[in-house]
Amino acid sequence: MPEKEPSICEEKNYNKLFRDYYEPVTKYIYYKCGNLQQAEDIVQNVFIKLWKLCATVTFSKAKSYIYTASNHSFFNEVAHKKVVLKHQKTIIENTTHESPDFLMEIDEFRDKLKNAINTLNPKEREVFLLSRIENKTYKEIAEITELTVKAIERRMGKALKELKAILGKELKL
Amino acid sequence: MSNKQDGKRMMKNYDTDDTFLGRWIAGELSEEERIAFEKTDVFKQFDFINKESQLLQGPNIDTEAALKKVKQQLETKPRKPKVVKLWQYMAVASIVIISAGFFINSSKTYTTAIGETQTITLIDGSVINLNANSSLSHKRYFLSKDKQVTLTGEAYFTITKGDGFRVETSKGTVEVLGTQFNIRDREDFNLKCYEGKVRLNSSKTQKSNYVLTQGMQVSISSSKTSETIFKEETPSWKQGHSTFVDQPISNVLEELIHYYPIEFETNSINTNRLFTGSFIHSNLDTALKATLIPMGIEYKKSDTGNVIVLSE
Missing domain, CATH: 3.55.50.30 (Phage tail protein beta-alpha-beta fold)
Structure with a gap:
């Protein structure tokens, strides 16, 4: 007999699931819809449902339940909007030309990059952001999106090609 | 550029293999593929875009605030959904039944403005020409043989034979025994029978009912009631x-x-x-x-x- 799983009906287990998954799932939904309020509402409702179903969902299945339920309730909601992204303050260390000119140009470039990411097809955008910003492996992304790793590789490749097509002429490297 | 790719015969690259860039990001290119790719002109562009993208940040999310919010919602929604649901179903069901009843029982009203006429065809095939400044209403569905319409103003009726069609007016009920007649229920009242037979049952006249055949009319004014004969074949207002x-x-x-x-x-x-x-x-x-x-x-x-x- 395998060891008995912790029950989600116990508050400390439920809280653990919430603290582990609320943020990544919300970001995932946000990357799909571009509306943070909507994303938070969707995921909070999924957690409310999870509490009501605590006796029927096992602890090990909870993660996939949360992602799948959030994903499905997103499909019922409306249009995709732009995602608001911020650049981290740190500047790439290994660049050799940090002249004032370069710094101004890089600011401009970063704005263009954010715009370009928003012009991506939402399917490519979510894969690209989950990988590049959330550092998820293709295997993890494949689980979340219920796609194959091959499909994720393809979407990733498409996203990069499109970004290069938009931004390539800005880059005189 | 071309000499850089020479020597690597038919090597897969980012253009010919749609998973190439994806594998590059994941560090899954073969040594050979990677070195060849890094020598291309476009590599630096991809590399720069990739490095810059990794410096991006998603939204800040306050997990603890969200947890608190969810807990509050769970407290305000006590867990006895079964009972609530049954009541909800019953409420919905009764609303549906009541509104269906209202709908079946509801009436349909036709109204004409000054100078306007309208032709109404009822579901039993009867045709009613409604004269100006008049209105006619009837139940949305005629049940059994109880075909009753209510008229104010004036209308010409062409009724399908042999059914219990009745018209309510302010002076009484006109019961249809035959087919074509005109009712005028304005200041004065006038009923003309153009074809077949109709009966007027009124509490406002000397006789309790008048049976009219073709060419007969009853007029009721405030002072008197008269039964006379007329010659026209259709009411002049229809012309x-x-x-x-x-x-x-x-x-x-x-x-x-x-x-x-x-x-x-x-x-x-x-x-x-x-x-x-x-x-x-x-x-x-x-x-x-x-x-x-x-x-x-x-x-x-x-x-x-x-x-x-x-x-x-």
Whole structure:
């Protein structure tokens, strides 16, 4: 007999699931819809449902339940909007030309990059952001999106090609 | 550029293999593929875009605040959904039943404006021509043989034979035994039978009921009820005019306001004088001339144009 799983009906287990998954799932939904309020509402409702179903969902299945339920309730909601992204303050260390000119140009470039990411097809955008910003492996992304790793590789490749097509002429490297 | 790719025969690259860039990001290119890729012109662009993208940040999310919010919602929604649901279902079901009842029982009303006529075909095939400034209503669905309509104003009925069709008016009920008749229920009441047989049941007349066959009419005014014979084959209003034989001018004026949006100022004329003649429904000036000039009545339109002042 395998060891008995912790029950989600116990508050400390439920809280653990919430603290582990609320943020990544919300970001995932946000990357799909571009509306943070909507994303938070969707995921909070999924957690409310999870509490009501605590006796029927096992602890090990909870993660996939949360992602799948959030994903499905997103499909019922409306249009995709732009995602608001911020650049981290740190500047790439290994660049050799940090002249004032370069710094101004890089600011401009970063704005263009954010715009370009928003012009991506939402399917490519979510894969690209989950990988590049959330550092998820293709295997993890494949689980979340219920796609194959091959499909994720393809979407990733498409996203990069499109970004290069938009931004390539800005880059005189 | 071409010499850089020479020597690596038919090597897969980012253009020919749609998973190439994806594998590059994941560090899954073969040594050979990676070195060749890093030598290309476009590599630096991809590399820069990739490095910059990794510096991006998603939104800040306050997990603890969200957890608190979810807990609050769970407290305000006590977990007894089964009972609530049953009540909800019952409430919804009763609303559906009640509104269906209202719908089946609801009535349909047709109304014509001044000067307007309308032809109504009922589901049993009967045709009703509704004259100007009148209204007719009936139950949305006729149940069994109880076909009752309510009329105010004037209408000409062509009724499918042999069924219990009844018309409620202010003076009583007209029961249909045959087919074609005209009811006028305005200041005065008039029922004309053009074909078949109808019966008027009224509490406002000397006799409790009148049976009319083709060519017979009953008129009820405030002072008297009369049964007479008429000759016309269809009511004149259906041809677009109104005809009068020895009618007080007040009736003529009353009839005019059903076809034209006007009012009469009659203080200085005697409205009891009798008029014989007709007027058309399509032209106000012609209608006024046809009715007022033969009676020696002068008329003047007010500034707003809808009050006609009469003088003798």
